[in-house]
Every structure is written in C-alpha cells, then in structure tokens.
Amino acid sequence: MLVSACLREAGVWYLAPMAKSVATDDRPEHAAIRRVIATIPRGCATSYGEIAARAGLPRRARLVGRVLGDAGPAAKLPWHRVLRSDGRIAFPPGSKAFREQRARLLDEGVVVCNGKVDLQRHGWQRDLDEQLWRL
DNA sequence: ACATTGACTCGCG
DNA sequence: GCGCGAGCCAATG
Numbered sequence: 001m002l003v004s005a006c007l008r009e010a011g012v013w014y015l016a017p018m019a020k021s022v023a024t025d026d027r028p029e030h031a032a033i034r035r036v037i038a039t040i041p042r043g044c045a046t047s048y049g050e051i052a053a054r055a056g057l058p059r060r061a062r063l064v065g066r067v068l069g070d071a072g073p074a075a076k077l078p079w080h081r082v083l084r085s086d087g088r089i090a091f092p093p094g095s096k097a098f099r100e101q102r103a104r105l106l107d108e109g110v111v112v113c114n115g116k117v118d119l120q121r122h123g124w125q126r127d128l129d130e131q132l133w134r135l
Numbered sequence: 136a137c138a139t140t141g142a143c144t145c146g147c148g
Numbered sequence: 149g150c151g152c153g154a155g156c157c158a159a160t161g
Binding site: 060062063066 | 155156157158159
C-alpha cells in the first residue's frame with residue numbers, strides 16, 4: 001500500500017509543498033507596503049523609495065515594485081501613483097503598462113510630460129504643515 | 136549552487 | 149544631464 005494512499009484515506013492531502021509558500025509569500029513587510037500604497041490620495045504621486053520608507057523599510061524600493069507586481073489588479077491598489085524617485089514612470093516608454101499608467105495619472109489631473117511627473121507639484125505632501133512652511 | 140535580472144535609489148566624477 | 153558602482157534582495161534560469 002502506498003503511503004500517499006494511506007494519507008489520503010485518512011483525509012490528509014499534500015502537506016509538504018505548502019509550508020514554504022506560506023513562509024515565503026506575503027510576509028508582514030508586504031502587507032505594510034500595500035497598506036501605505038492604498039493611502040496615496042487621488043491626484044498625488046510618490047516614489048517607490050518613499051513608500052518603502054513610510055512602511056518602515058528604508059532602502060527597500062525594489063521590494064515595493066515586487067509587491068506591486070505580485071499584487072495584481074485584484075488588489076485594487078493605486079499602483080499608477082507610484083513613480084521613480086525622479087518622477088519618471090518606471091515602465092519602458094511606449095509599453096502597454098507605461099501608457100496605462102500615464103492615462104490613469106492624466107485622468108486624475110496629474111501632469112505627465114515626457115513620461116515624467118513633477119513631484120514638487122504633485123508629490124505626496126507629508127502633512128499640511130510642511131506644505132505651508134515650504135518656500 | 137551560482138549568475139542574472141529587475142515596477143529602485145543615491146553618491147560621485 | 150549621464151554613466152558607473154554600490155546597496156538592495158527575491159525570483160528566475
């Protein structure tokens with residue numbers, strides 16, 4: 001009698017492959033990053049690095065991109081509000097994703113020139129005080 | 136097990 | 149502005 005058959009008989013299916021995916025996937029850092037992204041206001045934009053920092057993960061900008069990619073459309077995150085630190089769209093110019101992001105930004109009233117957003121203007125202000133003290 | 140590859144960023148020349 | 153290297157690190161081949 002096969003071991004797998006015995007296990008199945010006992011109502012136990014596939015234990016081994018599972019453990020790792022749970023440990024590897026979706027760690028607390030990922031959730032923290034998604035939470036921060038979800039709070040970016042409409043009409044604003046910010047950088048991967050800024051999100052990482054706000055999520056308590058300085059210098060982890062790449063992880064933000066990864067999490068965003070893993071999340072997919074079902075997550076309903078405002079991924080289009082996330083840009084490189086210099087304001088440029090991170091996708092290759094002209095690509096499907098690039099055009100989609102540009103369109104979504106424009107739709108929110110964010111000015112995009114040559115695939116680039118002026119973060120001085122549309123950046124995510126930390127709070128009203130900083131906004132008032134600027135200049 | 137090792138090398139490459141990114142939805143990245145920053146400092147230096 | 150631009151290239152380079154370093155830091156970043158999980159996924160992929």
